[in-house]
Amino acid sequence: MLTFHSASARIVDSRRAIADCLEAACGDRSADIDLLIIHASMGHDFHVLAREAAALAPRARIVGASCCGVVGSEGVSESLKDIAIMAVQGPEVAVAHVDDIRGDNSASRARSLAGELKSSLPLVNMVFFMASGIDIDNDACIAAIEAELGPEVTIFGATSADNMRGVTSFQIFGTEVFSHSAWLVGFADPTLSVETQASHGFIAVGEPLVVTRSDGNRIGELNGRPAWAEYTRRLGLAEDAICAETIPIGALAEELSDSLADEYGNRHILRVITRRDDDGTIYYPTTVAEGSRLWLTLRDEQRIFDDLDRMMHSLSARIGSSEIAAVFHADCLARGRHFFHRILKEELVSRMQQPLAREGRIPPWLGMYGFGEFARLGGRNTFHNYTTAIYTLCRRQPAMA
């Protein structure tokens, strides 16, 4: 049976940061950890984090990702020196890794990744997927993983990010640090089940941008014009604007079917542009067909709160009174300080955590502000952007005799 322990902190010294978190999460039992998941902001030295973690938890498999901020049971923080960990004890866990995963090889790399995991953990029933958030076809990744593990295996996770500059992001696997890789953590604890859900609270506005030329996850033209030029024109920005300027205001919306819209609480699912080339090509987070219609959006603060409450209500109903072993959480970095000031942000986090608290105690919680989120929608593993996605690992109720 897997047990989970989390901690988060804001500490300048990377070595002391990982040590303090391990001590806070596990006390003097860090040597007994089987899996350590690290989320850390870009100000940290990821090599130091990885090496120090390996030294302090020599038995643990170590995975990690860079982000724009962290969320723990202690609260939320968005600074360049944040760190949060989830330490897992138990045998029913395995990890796999693949490097150099990009938009044009996402399917094959993800397939290889899932195959590696399956060979070491055949009975995996849920996976935590982390990939670089810049230039990746996340739908292709989902399809590839499902092809190996089956669509019934829930994929939850996020894509790594920097501090919204779209320059680079990091992934930790063991004691090594990568910038274009993906890792997969498989859980095979039969006592655990996972409930996932995401929500965003944006509204699509205006005339849609029509994809007039695309190749996989790369959009060459929108409305017959170079994609980046048209995109920035519609946003009212100069063509030389950078992703850091477009991400906060440039969420693109894809229309959902009625049934999915009902479940989602919103007519549209959102996508973020995290990279563009000099020729105006923009990198979409999923495969996008020509003719697709993408709307610009406006965020609605009240709707964001309402949709969040709705999501948590739905999650809580599904979880019922089950014990929550752990909560993983992926939040779009654009929903952090670039949208909300501190008080509102803390309010949002509180509305996520309180419904899941048991006897006033928030369960072990590992959250990050990344570029994208994975959560089921319509019963299918789906990639999201600009959402708050919550993944609750619950202990199944024992069958009645």
Add this chain to the structure above:
Amino acid sequence: METGDPMADQELARLCKENAFLSQRLSRLSHLQAELAEARHQIDQITRRFRRMQDFMRHAVRTESRSELAALTCEAVVDILDCELGLLWCLRCAQGRNSLYISPGPPLLPATIDDLAAWAEAWTEGRDHPLPVSLDFHDHLIAPVLDDEGNPTGILIAANTTAKAGIHGPFDEAAMRSFAAFAGQVGAIMESRRRREMINAQIEAIRLSEERLSLALQGSNVGLWDWDFRSNRVFYSEQWKKQLGYSGDEISDALSEWSDRLHPDDRAAALSQGFDFFRSGTRTYSGVFRLRHRDGNWRWIAATGFVVRGADDKPRRAVGTHIDITAYKELEERLRSAKEQAERANRAKSGFLAKISHEIRTPLNGMIGSFQLLSGSRIDDEQRKMVELGETSGRWIMDIIGESLDLARIEAGKLVLASEPFDISVILAEVIEIKRAKAAAKGVRIRCVVPPGLPASVLGDSGRFRQIVTNLVGNAIKFTERGTITVGLRRARPTDDTAVPRIELIVADTGIGIPEELAEAVFQPFLQIQPNDGSFSEGIGLGLSITRELVSLMRGSLGVTRRRRGSRFVVTLPLQDAPAHSAAPPSVAPPRTRFEGSVLLVEDDPISRKVGTLMIQRRGLRVDTAADGGEGLRLLLAGHYDLAFVDCWMPVLDGLAMTRGFREQAHPARRGMPIIALSANTQPSDIAASRAAGMDHYLTKPLMDEALLDCLNRFAPASERPPP
């Protein structure tokens, strides 16, 4: 797009235009939302920075060293500004040296650190240079860390390197202001720490000083008092209270805690002394008094005090100590009592010795005197030998008594040396002459060596010098069976620190010698070395002891060395040359043995009276006697005598009073008649008393024929008839 219907087309165009306008408005709204979010973010950032500065302040005051504070500061720079590096160049931070502190991260290269150090030195001297390129700073902020007086104590730097420029971005205006505010805080904290360190150091020094004082006072049993004149309250230390058997609150801060405990006999003096001290201009006070202990006994206290005066020179406070000297006082009392006992014992001993001396000398007078008379009468050789034996034995007893009295006087410190001119060569010759016969009887030759160039006369005690020579020569004769005894004088080799000329007396013999291990012991009283032939050594072993004491009193030295045969004694004496006229001219006339005239002998002891009469009559003089001083005075006043011999201690009227009476009452033409004291007492005080009473000379008993003859030669009237 055209519909063919102008109205519809127009409407469509209008709608498209409106749509475009609305799209623009929506975009604008998005921008406004973003700007609002950014503005809120800026506010959040500023608030966050100041919250982090507060966190820093909270942790900074708990740091234990300047190094720890400096390291914390560098981390705080990174935390507050979300930048890559925080650096602090701290002036005189660690052991007085300038030090560089950097936030955690990859270390700088040594060359880079050197560049930065050089830049920092120049910067603090007012030379504004750009940062070294080796630092590869893409973006940085610099602020001085200042003390309260505006002097730089360090340089604070926030920086992002080129490698991380993409992550950290440039410092904006708000960051600059926050950084400047933070640098000010750092300066204040460091200044506060510096002052705190100074205060802590002073507190620690005071604590150590107080601890030392407290330990010293505890170890030395010294009580402290501190009297504030204005409040009239007194601080009494725990040791002060403990001295009197109290502690803590049992003694209040009232002056009466001291004054009420004073011994009634000491109270007036102690209070008077205290107030005099307070009123007078003296700064220090001391006194000794008794205070009542809790158990009712009295403790002797030695008190000292020191006045502290204000700016107006008025006494404000007095601080002092109490030392319990009861033990010393008791010891002092015991010592005083022991001294008195010792003095009484000494007096008793001296008195005993004097009395014994007197009691023995008196019958000895009769004994030796009888032998002397016998030896002058017609007796055969056998009888003469017996008489000589008897006389020798008597003299021996006299010597023993004399040495015992000398030792007693020396031990009591009452032996007074005379200082008069005498001829050391003459005394040497006289002693040798006296001893020669005895030596010759054993077959031992005495040789005298007196080189030329010795002073004709020296200042000193001739009698004690004679005693030294006599003891050493007599000792040499005692322990030499054959060979030669050499007695010599010479000048001692001068030394640098010798101011007074020194004379060496050397007595060397060919006798049994003194074992090396006994070289010092022979000078101990009563110790005697027995001759190898089994014969018994004469005397009681005081001769050398007394000789050494006499030499010591004369500030000389006495030593003995063993020779191949015999011993060699060397006495070194500082003897100042006497003035040339001091030496008495030798007598040229031969001494008389017969005299004419009448003598009165006043002596209460019948035997001494009889012997004395016969001895004097044998010299041709007519003798009348009296048995006490009263009868003697009557006879002297009524009769016509040429000379009187008077015993000093007699019943009715002692010799001294009798002499005084005669000198006062006799006819002036006869008042000068010589009166000779006769006494068994040999104390200098007795001799002095006799002189003071008017006696002309002092003869000690037993009366020796030669002493009598010498005295008669000096004081008997001159005779016109030649001796038979």
